[in-house]
Amino acid sequence: MPPFFAQALLEWYPRHRRDLPWRHTRDPYAIWLSEVILQQTRVKQGLPYYLTFINSYPTVQDLAAAPQDEVLRHWQGLGYYSRARNMHHTAQQVVREYGGRFPTSYTGLLQLRGVGQYTAAAIASFAYDERVAVLDGNVFRVLARVFGITQDIAAPASRKIFQQLADTLIPADRPAEFNQAVMEFGAIQCTPLKPDCLFCPLQSHCYAFQHGMVSELPVKSKAKAARTRFFHYLVLRHADTLYMRKRGPKDIWEGLYDFHLQETDSGELPAAALLAAVEAVGGQIDVRRAEEPTQALRHVLSHQKVEARFHVVWLQAPLPVQALQLTGLAAFGSAEVEELPKPILIANYIGNTLK
Numbered sequence: 572m573p574p575f576f577a578q579a580l581l582e583w584y585p586r587h588r589r590d591l592p593w594r595h596t597r598d599p600y601a602i603w604l605s606e607v608i609l610q611q612t613r614v615k616q617g618l619p620y621y622l623t624f625i626n627s628y629p630t631v632q633d634l635a636a637a638p639q640d641e642v643l644r645h646w647q648g649l650g651y652y653s654r655a656r657n658m659h660h661t662a663q664q665v666v667r668e669y670g671g672r673f674p675t676s677y678t679g680l681l682q683l684r685g686v687g688q689y690t691a692a693a694i695a696s697f698a699y700d701e702r703v704a705v706l707d708g709n710v711f712r713v714l715a716r717v718f719g720i721t722q723d724i725a726a727p728a729s730r731k732i733f734q735q736l737a738d739t740l741i742p743a744d745r746p747a748e749f750n751q752a753v754m755e756f757g758a759i760q761c762t763p764l765k766p767d768c769l770f771c772p773l774q775s776h777c778y779a780f781q782h783g784m785v786s787e788l789p790v791k792s793k794a795k796a797a798r799t800r801f802f803h804y805l806v807l808r809h810a811d812t813l814y815m816r817k818r819g820p821k822d823i824w825e826g827l828y829d830f831h832l833q834e835t836d837s838g839e840l841p842a843a844a845l846l847a848a849v850e851a852v853g854g855q856i857d858v859r860r861a862e863e864p865t866q867a868l869r870h871v872l873s874h875q876k877v878e879a880r881f882h883v884v885w886l887q888a889p890l891p892v893q894a895l896q897l898t899g900l901a902a903f904g905s906a907e908v909e910e911l912p913k914p915i916l917i918a919n920y921i922g923n924t925l926k
């Protein structure tokens with residue numbers, strides 16, 4: 572493989588790279604933390620989260636020992652909460668099974684829970700200078716354009732083609748810098764919508780540019796249309812307390828707190844159904860304090876859209892203990908509510924409406 576690609580990027584990188592804190596460290600823990608946070612997240616959004624985590628938990632032992640609610644609370648607003656839970660479990664695994672030290676090779680890192688090929692390659696190259704090429708969305712795009720690869724990047728079989736190519740391109744003497752350079756080049760020069768082809772050092776070698784295919788590459792099949800779910804939240808209140816519950820597994824937002832939920836097939840919840848739902852949890856509505864439900868608040872996730880309405884229900888008396896056991900609800904004062912990890916939809920509703 573001609574060395575033009577590595578040469579051009581290694582010259583381009585020092586002049587254009589952004590100064591980011593995880594680029595000043597070889598600590599595999601800090602690198603891993605940054606990679607987990609930056610998956611499916613822009614650098615600008617992820618940076619304050621990285622700083623929060625590295626300051627709150629300077630070592631993997633600190634993160635492993637933290638309560639899960641606290642970890643999720645720090646993660647609040649970043650989405651894809653399974654990443655936070657996996658991150659926490661991985662930290663515990665590193666402490667428990669590896670004495671608090673990350674494995675020092677790509678194959679060793681792959682043994683860690685939640686660490687896939689991309690993250691293992693990133694840590695192995697950035698922390699240990701192992702010659703293993705990273706493949707993220709940016710790298711797929713750059714390679715597809717420069718080398719004119721028309722395989723669907725969303726198809727699992729394509730990964731092998733891209734990985735083989737990337738592995739031949741990565742120089743033995745500067746693997747970390749090369750990986751950083753390709754990712755950064757995709758993030759700020761060869762961007763998805765308006766790549767800066769005019770001032771691109773790869774222009775004369777770039778297949779997509781030379782063939783007028785920049786907007787057609789990479790090829791990526793469309794994801795299935797997201798389904799819409801209709802959530803009716805019963806915001807059960809009594810005096811100064813608010814009833815919330817921790818969400819269970821096998822659905823979105825595992826481990827986060829929301830309100831008693833009625834999910835329906837449409838955006839409507841008739842008054843009789845609301846009354847029945849409150850009675851089913853052992854509550855008595857205080858009709859003197861009836862409130863209108865909110866307009867639908869829409870929240871878009873990767874594979875589904877949530878249309879949520881909030882029905883504030885003032886209760887005549889606290890919920891009975893059996894009802895709490897049955898529903899998983901618990902009573903919280905407003906200061907406690909603030910500390911609970913919540914989906915951003917719920918946090919925004921509370922912040923905008925209940926204060």
Ligand code: SF4
Nearest residue numbers: 761766768771777780
């Ligand atoms: S010429 Fe355009 S499409 Fe090709 S690598 Fe450069 S920025 Fe990307």
